[in-house]
Amino acid sequence: MHGHPFSGPTQLWWGKGARATRPRNIFFDLGPSGVPPPSDMFRAGGLIDEAGNVVDRARLHRLMATIERRTSSVPEPRDNRNLPSGYTYLLQFIAHDMVDSVPFFGISGHTIVPDARNARAVPLMLETLYGSGPDEVPHAYSVTQHQEESGLIPRIRLRTGLRAPPTSSHDPSPEKDPYCPFRDIARNTAQKTADGQADVSSRLTEVMLADARNDAHALISQLTILFQLLHNHVISLIENAIAPFEETLRLPTRELAYREFQCARMVVVLIYRNIIEKDVLARILDKRVHQRYVLEKKPLLDHGGGLPQEFSFGAFRFAHAIVRESYRLNSFSPVGVTEEALRRSALQAHFGELPIKPNWFVDWAHFFENSKGIEPNFSKRISPRYPAALSITPTEFPEKVEGVDAGGLMHRDLLSAAFAGVLSVRALIRIAQEKGIEVIDDFAAWETRLRGWLSSVGQLFNPNDVSRIAKDPPLPFFVLFEAARIGRSDEADGGQRLGPLGSVILAETILGSMAGHPLGVQGDTLKERIKVCGEVLFNTQTGSLASPASGALPSAVCAALNEIDEIEGMTALLDYMERANAFAQN
């Protein structure tokens, strides 16, 4: 869930007739020459006109609802042993770190003109974790003993809930649950009275996170804790390295704290980006696309800047399809039902399930490959089907209109793509092929497969609608269909990775985001890059830290940071954090 411009009253947002601003499409830029011809745009088989206006809104909604209904009859996919379930939620975390849609609207004559902008100006810098930093989102940062002793220095540790070790034999335990932080995120009530008591609204409705979307459900909030603890651990490494110098060198405490924070953040971002490139993309991209973009590092083809609509309203929605109905969470709890995870969020604080109890504390050994002999939950193979848990309509979605809408997440995703202004699948395939990506099947082959699949359940579609969808499928639906290889001779192997088109969109956008916002830290290995952070941020040759006696400071910090492993994946991260005792920190 990364927000979108249509999250509001149905008639307000979904009643729009025109877009306020032109979106950026993949392979096009926002300059005058970057406007795709109308014939290349997704038009829902004619329900959207050449100017991008929806001609018949109710019919468009019904068409998308019928596609959703067709997908609900797809059998539950097999497990994808290529992709443990932790990646499902890491992908959501990454989505929050790339897209933060802020909706707004204007009025033109008597027409409401909704629009949205992506507030995540710098993607993949962990703004979803850090926000604008401790000065602007102090609630996400903790006040520590060290801070009180050192005077007025900025908060530099991320705030988590307090560790809650097991209190009974029925709880998960550190021995059996090696990668479990044993805590919830930090939460609070809306208000307190003057004597400190919670007011009538005593529910824990407030989350102490920089990005409240990371509390959309228990699994994403538990994952967020993992990265919070990684940051706090790196802070500890730096603090311990600096401590011997503080008294003798009389370093400026406030600046030093900022440098500690920025250094730790840079190190965590380096680890995070390394995991995305070396682990996440290796698992989800089509192997040939992965070879081209990641291993051979061939040039990117999209230079438009910013995120294209085809990523945020199309390909990246695939992760909704790999959600399981339930998960094993830790050594004790039976199973956690995904629908129940949604109730463990401030969005649904009225259920009274907050703070999250030990039975929902996640041991990440159950979600990622590990050296503990624990078989993780595996994600579902990618297919044109969302789990039933995502068919409910959460409170932040528009209410469904009877006779028009299906409700639920898939319907929302399909409609979002329709209104967002994305390129048609036909055009995307043609353009990618023209740019030298030859591994994508011609659209004509897909059209035949789509027609057969849509027609295979009687009574759902009229022939016109089958033709409409087969000729012009919604992108988020097609990305799933392509990944599942439906109708191809190798369909039985489908769903373990994205198909070529979905992979190209993801590779271009994710690698383009990292290339477009480099960290300025060079080095062949993660360790080398981390070392540069320590050297530069604690440079004592120039600037306010300059001191003839402090020459050993950067060396000490670099030595401390050198303790961090060459982390190239989630398995290595968890191993390292356990060994470094990072899960047990407060």
Added chain:
Amino acid sequence: MEQVSVQDLHQWGKLIKTWATGVSRFENEVPSFTADQLPIPRSLDELKAQAAIVGARLTIPDHIVGLAIVQYSADTLVVRLPPKERLEAMEATLEQGGDTGYNFPSFYSTFMGRPLNVKERLHVHACRIGDYTISMCA
């Protein structure tokens, strides 16, 4: 033993209501269906087809090959006895402790313990009908 599963008890319950009354509960849905399109099924394949088009997300394991649909009158007490082997298997599972696999459908916790509006009442009514019609109490 693999069991019949229904992932959308609301849709399933509305299908049961349609069969029981002869009045479609899907005329305001997308896509919409009349009662004529949803007759009481005469075979498992017919049942599966109807469940698919209304979005019930029904899964019937391969070992189930027969179908019996019973409609009783209001003046008859009907006591459905679950299959012996399934009942005993579940008892054995429950006695083991730990992961019982005996979870209540999630709609109960969604709707219990608070006043419901009319729409919610009809929703939970359909879910309950869907649940007790399909579950074998074991």
